[in-house]
Amino acid sequence: MYDVLIIGAGINGGLLAQRLSKYNLRIALLEKDNDVANEATAANSAIIHSGHDPKTGTLKAKLNVRGNALWDDLCKELKVDFIRNGAFVVAVNDEEKLKLNELYHQAQERGVPSRLLNREEAILLEPNLSDLVIEVLDLPSTGIISPWEVTIAAVEDAMNNGLELFLDHKVTNIDRKEGYFDVTTPKGVFQAKVIINSAGLYSDDIYAMVSKQNSYKITPRRGEYYVLDRAIKPVVSRTIYPLPSEKGKGVLVVPTIHDNILIGPNSDIITNKEGKDNTSAALQYVKEQVAKTVKNIPMHTVIRTYVGLRPSHLEYDFVIEEAKDVKNFINLIGIDSPGIASAPAITEYVLDILSNMVPLNEKTEPRISRRPWLILNRMTVEEKQAMFEKDSKFGQMICRCEHVSEGEIVDVIHRNAGAKTVKAVKRRVRAGAGRCQGGFCEPRVIAILARELNIKPTEVLLDSDESTILVGETKENLA
Numbered sequence: 001m002y003d004v005l006i007i008g009a010g011i012n013g014g015l016l017a018q019r020l021s022k023y024n025l026r027i028a029l030l031e032k033d034n035d036v037a038n039e040a041t042a043a044n045s046a047i048i049h050s051g052h053d054p055k056t057g058t059l060k061a062k063l064n065v066r067g068n069a070l071w072d073d074l075c076k077e078l079k080v081d082f083i084r085n086g087a088f089v090v091a092v093n094d095e096e097k098l099k100l101n102e103l104y105h106q107a108q109e110r111g112v113p114s115r116l117l118n119r120e121e122a123i124l125l126e127p128n129l130s131d132l133v134i135e136v137l138d139l140p141s142t143g144i145i146s147p148w149e150v151t152i153a154a155v156e157d158a159m160n161n162g163l164e165l166f167l168d169h170k171v172t173n174i175d176r177k178e179g180y181f182d183v184t185t186p187k188g189v190f191q192a193k194v195i196i197n198s199a200g201l202y203s204d205d206i207y208a209m210v211s212k213q214n215s216y217k218i219t220p221r222r223g224e225y226y227v228l229d230r231a232i233k234p235v236v237s238r239t240i241y242p243l244p245s246e247k248g249k250g251v252l253v254v255p256t257i258h259d260n261i262l263i264g265p266n267s268d269i270i271t272n273k274e275g276k277d278n279t280s281a282a283l284q285y286v287k288e289q290v291a292k293t294v295k296n297i298p299m300h301t302v303i304r305t306y307v308g309l310r311p312s313h314l315e316y317d318f319v320i321e322e323a324k325d326v327k328n329f330i331n332l333i334g335i336d337s338p339g340i341a342s343a344p345a346i347t348e349y350v351l352d353i354l355s356n357m358v359p360l361n362e363k364t365e366p367r368i369s370r371r372p373w374l375i376l377n378r379m380t381v382e383e384k385q386a387m388f389e390k391d392s393k394f395g396q397m398i399c400r401c402e403h404v405s406e407g408e409i410v411d412v413i414h415r416n417a418g419a420k421t422v423k424a425v426k427r428r429v430r431a432g433a434g435r436c437q438g439g440f441c442e443p444r445v446i447a448i449l450a451r452e453l454n455i456k457p458t459e460v461l462l463d464s465d466e467s468t469i470l471v472g473e474t475k476e477n478l479a
């Protein structure tokens with residue numbers, strides 16, 4: 001019997017699991033996919049927003065401001081990167097200037113560091129602001145992370161300290177019993193005293209498994225992006241937002257912690273929860289919109305496009321509560337933006353609810369802290385030399401764009417929550433994330449995965465269970 005069972009290993013399920021692994025509790029994390037951080041957490045803008053723009057009085061406003069303040073300590077603990085690179089919200093006409101002033105006062109009332117800059121002041125800091133920009137709201141506490149790296153690190157850390165992770169375990173049914181739940185997956189039934197529903201796009205379906213009164217309906221909002229090559233000199237160093245609208249934060253220019261630039265997203269309501277294909281109309285819209293805020297964007301350096309689906313619902317705000325009609329069942333519903341920025345505060349908020357359901361006694365044994373990934377690119381020459389001497393695989397370059405060695409890939413395969421697919425390797429050490437997008441390294445990554453996991457190369461997957469890469473051998477084995 002588990003004390004707590006979390007459904008969904010996105011950033012919210014992952015951070016909750018990490019926090020709960022500090023208490024004397026038996027915890028299970030069930031994920032339908034073959035890796036953690038595979039859905040909304042894998043495809044978004046990766047911004048730790050300051051909390052300046054959610055509507056006043058909402059949970060979004062409260063948890064975004066609080067969450068922003070928690071990121072420095074969390075990233076230190078998980079040994080992942082976090083940069084407070086700051087952000088500008090820009091106004092391009094007099095009407096927008098008035099709205100920018102309102103936004104400034106809202107930020108001030110919330111204690112969000114902020115100041116207004118005129119064009120001349122702003123251009124000194126960001127020379128590529130468009131010629132239309134007349135005033136800027138400077139938000140220096142805005143930051144950037146890699147949401148999937150944070151989630152993988154959190155789950156790894158939690159597993160080092162007792163979490164039981166079950167990948168490829170899609171929850172298909174939940175039965176309410178006397179004092180506990182039976183949670184059904186194709187691979188077995190789990191019993192748990194408390195359930196946390198953190199299933200993103202499918203959180204409404206999960207709640208419907210236990211409640212006939214479920215009135216929530218997740219309506220995905222699709223956002224599309226361009227990614228620019230990191231080899232170019234970045235056009236901006238801060239995130240650049242237009243003024244927010246009813247549709248969200250608008251089309252942004254976002255530096256990433258890996259030195260790429262993201263341009264996007266749009267916001268289209270769709271019905272298909274698996275509708276992750278780019279559309280030419282949306283990409284065209286993104287290109288047109290971004291020209292209003294930033295100039296000199298080298299669109300010829302686009303290396304890929306991608307799509308993210310916001311797990312939005314009809315109401316504006318996050319729903320984070322014990323279900324009114326199901327005791328010991330905690331819903332996280334409608335966790336769209338700012339769901340990443342707020343995530344550490346969402347964990348605190350859920351913990352508060354949970355403290356009335358199970359005893360939260362801290363473990364007394366010392367915590368096994370997470371070993372950071374071995375990233376040669378960030379090592380000194382002496383450190384690299386020491387790695388080659390210890391293991392020659394660190395001298396074997398697999399991804400030439402991102403300079404990733406065989407040793408780094410082997411390391412991430414053999415860890416808790418280890419990489420089992422080509423995409424999972426890419427998410428952890430960036431093999432395939434560079435200019436050639438895996439053209440050179442993908443066959444080598446497949447060979448390493450096959451060897452290390454003791455499977456045939458034809459069994460290695462790109463990403464999901466249907467994503468077979470190789471279909472057979474082209475030559476007979478002559479050995």
Ligand SMILES: Cc1cc2nc3c(=O)[nH]c(=O)nc-3n(C[C@H](O)[C@H](O)[C@H](O)COP(=O)(O)OP(=O)(O)OC[C@H]3O[C@@H](n4cnc5c(N)ncnc54)[C@H](O)[C@@H]3O)c2cc1C
Pocket residue numbers: 007008009010011012013014030031032033036037038039040041042043044045046047048049169170171172198199200201202203206221222223224265307308309310311332335336337338339340341342
């Ligand atoms: C285009 C876009 C841009 C965004 N930009 C930002 C931003 O810059 N800053 C910010 O703060 N937020 C941003 N967001 C919002 C943010 O991405 C989400 O709020 C956050 O990732 C939600 O995380 P989660 O863990 O709640 O959900 P998810 O990451 O979706 O995780 C839910 C998990 O549940 C699993 N699951 C679903 N059904 C089942 C089942 N039946 N059984 C088992 N597992 C199941 C899924 O596979 C998934 O892994 C953006 C979102 C999008 C799409």
